[in-house]
Amino acid sequence: MHRVSIPAKPTIRTRLDRAGLILSGVCAAHCLASVLIISGLGIGGQFLLDPIWHEIGLMLALFIAAIAIGWGALRHRRAVPFVVAMMGLTFMGGALAAPHGMEEMILTVIGVALVSVGHVLNLRAPAKA
Template structure:
């Protein structure tokens, strides 16, 4: 891989970590604002936000973690990221509630971890 492609993959890995963090903040803020204060349910709990987030996570994850695994040969980022994405898909499928929150939080933490592992293995 050329240096330009490696740099792009590294930037996308960092973007994946940021995207996972934003998803986590969205989930926790949604639980707090809707559950505790009763505010923002229409916007924060809109199912399309979760579907779009999952699609973004799949695209960024496949392009960075998948290509990273092909380049450096380590399968741990791929296994951790794939499991995280599966948990996020499960969260979209179960609908709103505590199961969705738990699956989403576990999933985004795993995907973010996979991006970090991928960045460290790709050096």
């Protein structure tokens, strides 16, 4: 049976992948909560739907993914985590061009889901010697 050794102290790349997963979860929760709160209660639209949240989120996602996924691709030489994460970032970028509402939410949630999958694949890929 093949055993994968887990380092006692997480590497910087591992920490960045985990941060990317957390950021993706926060982004998805923000999108879903915004739509539910605004449509259900009719409050918070100015704050929750402010485009700056999406722009900051995309910038953070780009930064974290570029370092973590890029670094991982160099170490494990597998393209799949990189390609999946870049597809996700493309969806997230497309969401910035969509009008506020369901289209934007769907594109963003698809994007953050793909970025999350890219980070998970990156974490699970063994380093090549």
